Amino acid sequence: MTEPKTGRETKIGIESVYKIFGPDPASVLDRVKAGTGKQELLEETGHTIGIRDVSLDVGAGEIFVVMGLSGSGKSTLIRHINRLIEPTDGRILVDGEDVLQLDPDALRHLRRFKMSMVFQRFALLPHKTVLENVKSGLQIRDEGRGGGLPKGGAVGRLAGRLGLAGSGSSDIRDRAQAQVDMVGLQGFENQYPNQLSGGMQQRVGLARALATDAEVLLMDEAFSALDPLIRNDMQDQLMQIQNSLNRTIVFITHDLDEALRIGDHIAILRDGELRQVGPPEEILMAPADDYVSRFVKDVNRGRVITVGSIADEYPTVALGEAGFADALARLDASERSTVYVCDGAGRPVGAITAEMARNGQDLTGPIDGDAKLAPVQTVSGAAVIEDMLPLAMKSEVPVAVLDGQGALIGGVPRRTVLAALVRRTE
Amino acid sequence: MAQEFPELLNMRAVRIGIDESFNWVVEHWSETLEEIFLPVVHLLRAIEDFLLWMPWYVVIAIIAAMGFAATRNVWIALGLGLMTFLMGFFGLWEPGMKTIALMLTATLLAVIVGIPMGILMSRSDRVERITLPVLDIMQTMPIFVYLIPFVMLFGPGKIPALLATIVFAVPPVIRLTNLGIRHVDREVVEAFTAFGATRRQLLFGVQVPLAMPTIMAGINQTTMMALSMVVIASMIGAGGLGYQVLQGIQRLEISRGLLAGLAIVFLAVIFDRIAQAYGKRMQQHLHLGH
Numbered sequence: 001m002t003e004p005k006t007g008r009e010t011k012i013g014i015e016s017v018y019k020i021f022g023p024d025p026a027s028v029l030d031r032v033k034a035g036t037g038k039q040e041l042l043e044e045t046g047h048t049i050g051i052r053d054v055s056l057d058v059g060a061g062e063i064f065v066v067m068g069l070s071g072s073g074k075s076t077l078i079r080h081i082n083r084l085i086e087p088t089d090g091r092i093l094v095d096g097e098d099v100l101q102l103d104p105d106a107l108r109h110l111r112r113f114k115m116s117m118v119f120q121r122f123a124l125l126p127h128k129t130v131l132e133n134v135k136s137g138l139q140i141r142d143e144g145r146g147g148g149l150p151k152g153g154a155v156g157r158l159a160g161r162l163g164l165a166g167s168g169s170s171d172i173r174d175r176a177q178a179q180v181d182m183v184g185l186q187g188f189e190n191q192y193p194n195q196l197s198g199g200m201q202q203r204v205g206l207a208r209a210l211a212t213d214a215e216v217l218l219m220d221e222a223f224s225a226l227d228p229l230i231r232n233d234m235q236d237q238l239m240q241i242q243n244s245l246n247r248t249i250v251f252i253t254h255d256l257d258e259a260l261r262i263g264d265h266i267a268i269l270r271d272g273e274l275r276q277v278g279p280p281e282e283i284l285m286a287p288a289d290d291y292v293s294r295f296v297k298d299v300n301r302g303r304v305i306t307v308g309s310i311a312d313e314y315p316t317v318a319l320g321e322a323g324f325a326d327a328l329a330r331l332d333a334s335e336r337s338t339v340y341v342c343d344g345a346g347r348p349v350g351a352i353t354a355e356m357a358r359n360g361q362d363l364t365g366p367i368d369g370d371a372k373l374a375p376v377q378t379v380s381g382a383a384v385i386e387d388m389l390p391l392a393m394k395s396e397v398p399v400a401v402l403d404g405q406g407a408l409i410g411g412v413p414r415r416t417v418l419a420a421l422v423r424r425t426e
Numbered sequence: 427m428a429q430e431f432p433e434l435l436n437m438r439a440v441r442i443g444i445d446e447s448f449n450w451v452v453e454h455w456s457e458t459l460e461e462i463f464l465p466v467v468h469l470l471r472a473i474e475d476f477l478l479w480m481p482w483y484v485v486i487a488i489i490a491a492m493g494f495a496a497t498r499n500v501w502i503a504l505g506l507g508l509m510t511f512l513m514g515f516f517g518l519w520e521p522g523m524k525t526i527a528l529m530l531t532a533t534l535l536a537v538i539v540g541i542p543m544g545i546l547m548s549r550s551d552r553v554e555r556i557t558l559p560v561l562d563i564m565q566t567m568p569i570f571v572y573l574i575p576f577v578m579l580f581g582p583g584k585i586p587a588l589l590a591t592i593v594f595a596v597p598p599v600i601r602l603t604n605l606g607i608r609h610v611d612r613e614v615v616e617a618f619t620a621f622g623a624t625r626r627q628l629l630f631g632v633q634v635p636l637a638m639p640t641i642m643a644g645i646n647q648t649t650m651m652a653l654s655m656v657v658i659a660s661m662i663g664a665g666g667l668g669y670q671v672l673q674g675i676q677r678l679e680i681s682r683g684l685l686a687g688l689a690i691v692f693l694a695v696i697f698d699r700i701a702q703a704y705g706k707r708m709q710q711h712l713h714l715g716h
Contacts, residue, residue: 084616084619112622120613123611123614125636127635136618140618140631
């Protein structure tokens with residue numbers, strides 16, 4: 001899990017999307033927009049609200065999780081993105097282009113090249129082998145190019161860019177084989193889906209989706225049908241793959257632990273309405289309403305909250321430049337009880353605490369080595385707090401939190417760790 | 427005295443009207459229609475000639491081999507071979523082959539017509555709503571009723587026998603093709619839609635292959651119905667085993683009827699065994715652990 005990105009580039013924009021099911025959705029849209037309740041609408045007009053006024057921004061290269069219980073509309077929502085379901089109202093932008101305006105050919109092109117999908121029940125062809133299943137997504141567009149789609153124009157250019165222009169069957173085979181290897185199914189290429197376990201079948205589904213090189217991956221409860229242990233493995237594998245491929249992933253789940261584990265951003269849906277959207281820590285630490293806080297109550301926070309997100313800012317002084325007097329002055333000026341001493345690269349080498357001053361330690365002269373400093377324990381900001389628990393317990397000074405390059409970004413005192421672990425929103 | 431149902435309409439006139447208009451069709455169209463269906467007769471003759479041209483032991487060997495290929499069971503294969511042998515042993519080799527030819531031709535044509543109709547039906551709820559009652563009527567209408575118009579159009583012979591058999595035997599394959607396609611796992615269809623498959627790619631890449639076991643069951647039923655119709659069709663000149671049964675009735679020869687009847691049972695068992703075993707193997711391939 002990474003720090004919430006700031007200034008992220010929007011890949012998929014969902015703008016005030018409504019979906020109403022029933023005989024004549026358009027006729028009741030105004031009433032829904034005016035705020036008519038679900039029950040009332042059903043009784044009076046026989047229409048059901050699937051999605052009500054949902055707007056989301058999915059950043060490029062992130063895992064965006066949409067979480068909700070059954071009936072929350074999450075599966076309906078994800079199907080809007082590739083238009084397996086047409087919304088009643090609203091806009092859906094992919095790379096700034098309104099998907100809803102696409103004609104059938106352009107839509108098919110979008111589905112073939114830009115998006116792929118993984119399904120809860122795997123949705124494999126039972127009469128095809130693993131390798132053939134992985135190839136199937138590629139074959140669909142290969143046939144299509146020979147048939148309905150124009151050779152030149154955008155299609156041809158994109159095909160050329162992807163190195164697909166004259167892709168023969170051996171090329172498809174190689175690409176499929178590469179995906180099979182990536183998801184760890186080598187040796188099973190010629191097995192049939194029904195000979196594989198659920199986890200392995202879903203790997204086939206994942207490989208099939210990855211094989212098309214689509215920038216956007218839609219995953220509809222992809223791991224929900226798997227055993228908990230297998231699910232964990234699959235989540236790890238997904239994050240691993242994501243680290244190297246950097247796709248934009250929209251992931252649907254009803255499992256909050258899963259959402260918190262893999263999501264860069266999480267949107268929580270209930271009854272077709274968006275309740276909260278934000279990075280996992282924000283959902284945990286600042287639930288927007290009762291519904292969300294009831295949800296997050298039983299989460300193992302230690303495994304979710306990253307150290308970086310609870311780190312406080314601490315005063316620092318530069319090694320070899322400042323004197324102890326400067327450090328003490330900094331200490332007095334801040335509310336903290338510790339000042340970190342950092343080297344030229346921003347790496348903490350030690351700390352000076354208010355306690356040291358109170359104890360009458362000799363704190364005079366320049367700071368030119370770590371001899372007189374209190375030792376500092378360090379932890380990566382990307383770690384979850386469960387990982388730093390032992391450190392925090394034995395360290396007298398706040399644990400220093402580092403960024404990817406080893407430079408200090410803040411400190412975490414023991415009580416902050418404990419508070420983050422036990423905090424309950426009532 | 428029994429209450430008579432009031433005559434609301436002069437039914438006699440109506441019937442005469444129907445008869446006369448059909449007579450008109452017969453008068454003006456029968457020759458054209460006969461020409462249209464000539465290739466079908468050629469096909470039937472070709473199959474018939476081929477079966478009779480082959481030495482009897484080759485036919486027995488082929489049937490036993492097909493039985494083995496389908497069931498992978500030596501005893502069933504031998505059993506099927508024995509039944510074919512008995513058919514010849516009863517002195518019914520030639521009518522038996524003629525019956526097989528008629529049945530194969532009728533089934534083949536029923537499948538060629540029925541599968542596309544089933545597909546069409548599966549893709550449109552409206553077509554399904556219209557077609558289902560028609561199929562119901564076709565299947566409940568007494569068999570003999572079909573014979574009347576076909577005999578009128580073509581005179582007694584092979585064409586009316588064949589056409590009546592097809593009309594009678596085609597409903598199961600239509601029904602089960604429709605059913606099979608409609609019951610294909612929705613998520614798989616959705617998956618291939620999501621990957622950008624065209625409707626044609628969906629049909630031939632996903633729906634038809636996954637519906638194949640059900641379609642096979644339909645073909646099997648169609649074969650069985652064709653066989654049962656073959657006996658009736660003999661009354662209008664199809665020849666074959668059914669004609670032997672008919673002669674048994676006319677001459678009150680129980681032996682003739684019994685032996686021909688047994689031969690028909692043998693044929694039914696042979697075709698049913700082979701078709702069912704194929705269907706089952708296909709099903710295993712498709713649905714285990716699904």
